[in-house]
Amino acid sequence: MSALVAVALTARGPAVEQSAVQKPGYRLRTVWFRGLGAVAIVAFVLSLPAFPYRHRSQAAEAQHHPVTALQFAFVMPPVLPFDTPIVLDVTATDVNHGIGIYDPDGRIIAQVQAMPGYTNPLPVVFKKPGQYVVLCMEYCGIAHHIMRGSFEVR
Numbered sequence: 001m002s003a004l005v006a007v008a009l010t011a012r013g014p015a016v017e018q019s020a021v022q023k024p025g026y027r028l029r030t031v032w033f034r035g036l037g038a039v040a041i042v043a044f045v046l047s048l049p050a051f052p053y054r055h056r057s058q059a060a061e062a063q064h065h066p067v068t069a070l071q072f073a074f075v076m077p078p079v080l081p082f083d084t085p086i087v088l089d090v091t092a093t094d095v096n097h098g099i100g101i102y103d104p105d106g107r108i109i110a111q112v113q114a115m116p117g118y119t120n121p122l123p124v125v126f127k128k129p130g131q132y133v134v135l136c137m138e139y140c141g142i143a144h145h146i147m148r149g150s151f152e153v154r
């Protein structure tokens with residue numbers, strides 16, 4: 001609010017020709033655009049190592065574990081192996097769901113859609129032992145918000 005008042009007070013005075021503000025305005029816009037572009041590129045490069053699907057090439061020889069989503073639960077193994085390339089074969093029995101896997105620190109490490117009539121392979125390597133939480137990532141019905149699962153990695 002105070003910023004609006006400050007702008008209103010400093011904007012008083014005689015009108016200025018557009019040509020007087022156009023060139024500095026375009027220059028400011030160009031600098032702003034290039035700055036945002038640089039920030040976006042740096043953020044992209046810095047976040048690449050955290051990309052969760054880098055183990056896809058290991059999927060061929062990995063163990064496969066079935067995961068089924070249904071209103072409003074996940075059916076999956078209670079224990080999964082630590083530091084081993086595995087593939088979760090994710091499907092659904094009723095409607096579309098999303099499966100989001102959170103590590104013991106609460107960070108999401110992988111997600112994929114769970115769709116009826118289709119098995120979505122999700123290659124993953126669990127780098128921390130402990131209790132993982134699975135949350136539905138797509139609104140799937142009245143009890144979507146309580147749809148959660150868990151498994152242990154050891």
Ligand SMILES: [Cu+2]
Pocket residue numbers: 097098136137138139140141144145147
């Ligand atoms: Cu849901």
